[in-house]
Amino acid sequence: RPTVPTDHDRLEARARKTMSRKGFAYVAGSAGSEATARANVAAFDRWQVVPRLLVDTTERDTGVELFGRRHESPFLVAPVGVLSAAHADADLAVARGAREQRVTQVISTQACVPMERIADELAGSGHWFQLYWSSDDALAASLVARAEACGSEALVVTLDTAYLGWRPRDLDLGHLPFARGEGIAQYTSDPVFRARVAARVAARAADTAPRRTSSREGADAGSRTARPRPTPAALSTLLALSRNHPGRTRDNLTGPEPRAAVETFLEVFSRPSLTWDDLPRLRQMTSLPIVLKGILNPDDARRAVDAGVDGVYVSNHGGRQVDRSVAALDALPGVVAAVRGSGSAAPIIFDSGIRCGADAFIALALGASAVGIGRPHVYGLAVAGAAGVSEVLRNLRAELDLQMALTGCTSLADLTPDRLVHVGTVNTPPVHTRPTHPGDHP
Numbered sequence: 024r025p026t027v028p029t030d031h032d033r034l035e036a037r038a039r040k041t042m043s044r045k046g047f048a049y050v051a052g053s054a055g056s057e058a059t060a061r062a063n064v065a066a067f068d069r070w071q072v073v074p075r076l077l078v079d080t081t082e083r084d085t086g087v088e089l090f091g092r093r094h095e096s097p098f099l100v101a102p103v104g105v106l107s108a109a110h111a112d113a114d115l116a117v118a119r120g121a122r123e124q125r126v127t128q129v130i131s132t133q134a135c136v137p138m139e140r141i142a143d144e145l146a147g148s149g150h151w152f153q154l155y156w157s158s159d160d161a162l163a164a165s166l167v168a169r170a171e172a173c174g175s176e177a178l179v180v181t182l183d184t185a186y187l188g189w190r191p192r193d194l195d196l197g198h199l200p201f202a203r204g205e206g207i208a209q210y211t212s213d214p215v216f217r218a219r220v221a222a223r224v225a226a227r228a229a230d231t232a233p234r235r236t237s238s239r240e241g242a243d244a245g246s247r248t249a250r251p252r253p254t255p256a257a258l259s260t261l262l263a264l265s266r267n268h269p270g271r272t273r274d275n276l277t278g279p280e281p282r283a284a285v286e287t288f289l290e291v292f293s294r295p296s297l298t299w300d301d302l303p304r305l306r307q308m309t310s311l312p313i314v315l316k317g318i319l320n321p322d323d324a325r326r327a328v329d330a331g332v333d334g335v336y337v338s339n340h341g342g343r344q345v346d347r348s349v350a351a352l353d354a355l356p357g358v359v360a361a362v363r364g365s366g367s368a369a370p371i372i373f374d375s376g377i378r379c380g381a382d383a384f385i386a387l388a389l390g391a392s393a394v395g396i397g398r399p400h401v402y403g404l405a406v407a408g409a410a411g412v413s414e415v416l417r418n419l420r421a422e423l424d425l426q427m428a429l430t431g432c433t434s435l436a437d438l439t440p441d442r443l444v445h446v447g448t449v450n451t452p453p454v455h456t457r458p459t460h461p462g463d464h465p
């Protein structure tokens with residue numbers, strides 16, 4: 024008897040019963056009207072598969088090579104933060120499930136467990152590291168160095184979260200997990216971050232200590248420069264929460280260190296000022312393959328490969344960031360055309376909306392090299408811990424394999440656009456000719 028339902032809606036319904044209200048709201052919720060999340064799923068309904076017959080499909084290979092290593096299947100565990108919302112064993116249980124299915128896990132910057140422990144749990148099975156490029160380069164470099172040291176095979180830089188999206192489910196519950204210290208384990212286990220927190224605690228202690236100076240002006244000027252200031256990103260989140268629910272944001276913080284850790288995190292987690300000009304600095308930080316995540320526009324995709332990145336990750340963050348965004352699947356063909364049209368063989372990773380093996384088939388046929396699985400594995404985690412994650416991944420692998428067998432495909436190379444027909448209309452982002460990058464025009 025299966026541990027988890029094979030159908031996504033039933034899986035979600037089962038997971039909901041095991042999760043707290045706030046936990047489920049955080050995982051299931053999306054940006055604004057949640058139209059993006061709906062569009063992500065609906066986009067798959069506009070593609071239909073055209074099977075081929077009389078092909079010997081006795082032997083099938085779902086394997087794919089990514090960054091020099093052969094993967095048994097084209098599935099990746101997409102990075103998801105705050106997995107404690109689903110299960111107490113959080114990232115460690117996901118690692119056990121992923122290891123069992125030999126699926127590479129993309130370890131989240133917002134994990135509940137330090138990356139080194141997750142890597143240990145994966146015990147030789149592959150992992151990549153997902154990075155939010157901190158406003159503090161020393162911290163970003165430290166996270167990247169740790170990822171390299173614990174064996175990550177690629178660096179996935181998420182670019183769509185300079186600010187946290189407007190998420191009504193969380194807002195209405197007055198809930199932001201990070202503001203309570205959940206999902207910041209990569210930071211609190213980091214030496215650079217810990218030094219920042221210690222400095223903050225010390226500065227605050229000095230700020231509240233009786234002043235020794237007789238010059239009132241001098242003391243005030245000193246404390247003003249020492250006082251940490253939240254970035255606009257942190258402010259927008261905190262303001263949104265406190266407007267709806269005054270006073271709740273910091274209620275649960277006790278002790279100077281946790282509070283200072285959360286404040287430091289909110290201050291440094293993102294860098295809204297990033298531009299293409301910053302990429303060379305990232306390149307200098309690591310020799311790992313760099314994958315840019317959140318690409319939806321063909322011009323951005325072309326610019327990424329022109330800049331020498333090693334992979335492009337088409338995603339709209341599961342609909343959690345931009346409300347009424349283009350569906351990730353609708354953006355995929357344009358990105359594939361741009362990347363391949365520029366002569367690049369860089370892997371194109373896809374996530375946002377895959378709910379079953381047939382969905383994976385469609386994304387792969389449209390040109391994705393591999394596909395990330397987000398909410399389904401989290402719901403598996405909620406329902407049955409590591410066993411649930413493993414079973415969700417096993418089902419996806421099995422369904423894709425069967426889909427290939429039934430449609431006359433023996434390897435992923437057979438999954439080409441001519442296996443599909445498109446029904447209905449779609450609005451994809453415009454494909455421009457060069458020069459297209461902001462700033463390139465006179």
Ligand code: HOC
Pocket residue numbers: 103104133184187201260292340343
């Ligand atoms: C305070 C911002 O991936 C999500 C996460 C976003 C993490 C950014 C933290 O909730 O989608």
